[in-house]
Amino acid sequence: MAPIKEVVSYCDHLHNMYYDKQGEFCKRCDKCFPGLGLVSITERKFDIDPVHGALGCRHCIRCPKGFYSDSLSFDRCLPCKDCRAVGRSETQMCTPKQNAICGEIKPLKPGSNSHTTIVSISVGSFVVLVVALAVIIYKCLNNQRRQENYHEDSSNSDSDKSLMSTEVSSLSYSKSTLETDGPTDSVEDVNSVVKEFKQKYDQRMEFTEIDASMISKSIAANSRFYKIGIHLGIPDDDIQIIIANNKDVESQAYKTLIKWRQLKASEATVLTFIDTIVLLDLYDVALKFCNLHNQRTLNMAS
Structure with a gap:
C-alpha cells in the first residue's frame, strides 16, 4: 500500500491510518472485502502511540449470521433486512455478501389459512360465545327472579327488561370494539x-x-x-x-x-x-x- 504523501504528525485509527516506523509516515489500512467487516473500536488489538497515533490496523472478520457487507469498505457488517418484521415475503436470503430482498405485501385471499385469519376468527368466535353465554345466564336469573317476585307489580318487570337490554348492549359494544381494534394506517x-x-x-x-x-x-x-x-x-x-x-x-x-x-x-x-x-x-x-x-x-x- 502506497504511503500517504501529505506529512501527518498523528496517524488516526478512526480514519483507518497507522504509523509506519520504518518509513516514519502514515499509511492507510486495507479495506475489507465483501462478506467481511471491521471489528469494533473496542476490539482493536494494536497499541496507540501518544505521538504518532495507531501502530496497527483493525482486522476484518467474516460477517456473522444476520449481517452482511456487499462492498469493499472500512465499514462494519450491516444488519440484514428482516422481511417478516414488515409483513413481507423474502425473495432473496441474506448472505455475508448481500442483503435480503423483500417481496411485495400480498393481501389475504378469501379462504386463506394464514395465522392472522385464524386468530381473528378465533377471537371473534370467543366474543360471540361470551355474549351468548351472558344472555343465557341473565335469562335464567331473570326467570328465577320473576318466579320469586310473581306478585310484584309490572314496574319491576319493566326495570328488569331495561337492565337486560343495557347489559347486552354493553357486551355488544365490547365485541365491536375488540374486533375493530388495531392499526388502520396501510x-x-x-x-x-x-x-x-x-x-x-x-x-x-x-x-x-x-x-x-x-x-x-x-x-x-x-x-x-x-x-x-x-x-x-x-x-x-x-x-x-x-x-x-x-x-x-x-x-x-x-x-x-x-x-x-x-x-x-x-x-x-x-x-x-x-x-x-x-x-x-x-x-x-x-x-x-x-x-x-x-x-x-x-x-x-x-
Whole structure:
C-alpha cells in the first residue's frame, strides 16, 4: 500500500491510518472485502502511540449470521433486512455478501389459512360465545327472579327488561370494539402522506436540530437510529462513539442525527431523511415525522 504523501504528525485509527516506523509516515489500512467487516473500536488489538497515533490496523472478520457487507469498505457488517418484521415475503436470503430482498405485501385471499385469519376468527368466535353465554345466564336469573317476585307489580318487570337490554348492549359494544381494534394506517396511506409532504416542501429544506429532537424518540426504539445512521452515510465508528458516550438510547438517536447534520451540512435535508426511512420500511416513523412537521409548520404560521 502506497504511503500517504501529505506529512501527518498523528496517524488516526478512526480514519483507518497507522504509523509506519520504518518509513516514519502514515499509511492507510486495507479495506475489507465483501462478506467481511471491521471489528469494533473496542476490539482493536494494536497499541496507540501518544505521538504518532495507531501502530496497527483493525482486522476484518467474516460477517456473522444476520449481517452482511456487499462492498469493499472500512465499514462494519450491516444488519440484514428482516422481511417478516414488515409483513413481507423474502425473495432473496441474506448472505455475508448481500442483503435480503423483500417481496411485495400480498393481501389475504378469501379462504386463506394464514395465522392472522385464524386468530381473528378465533377471537371473534370467543366474543360471540361470551355474549351468548351472558344472555343465557341473565335469562335464567331473570326467570328465577320473576318466579320469586310473581306478585310484584309490572314496574319491576319493566326495570328488569331495561337492565337486560343495557347489559347486552354493553357486551355488544365490547365485541365491536375488540374486533375493530388495531392499526388502520396501510402502506398505501403512508406513501400518500409522504408523497404529499414531498410536493409541499422545498427539496433543499435542511434537517434541523428541532427535527432531530422531534423524531429521536421514535427512532430510538429497537436501536432503529443505528440502521438509519448507516444509510445516511455516518461512519460506523462515529455511531459507536456516540453510543459509548451516551447511555440513554433517545440521546444516542438524537446525537446520531446531529452528527449527520455536521457531516453532510446542506446535504442533510428533510426529504433525504424521509426517503431513507421509507427505504428502510419504517413507515410509522415516516408518518409521524410528516404529521409532526406539518403541525409545527401550522403553529409557526398562526
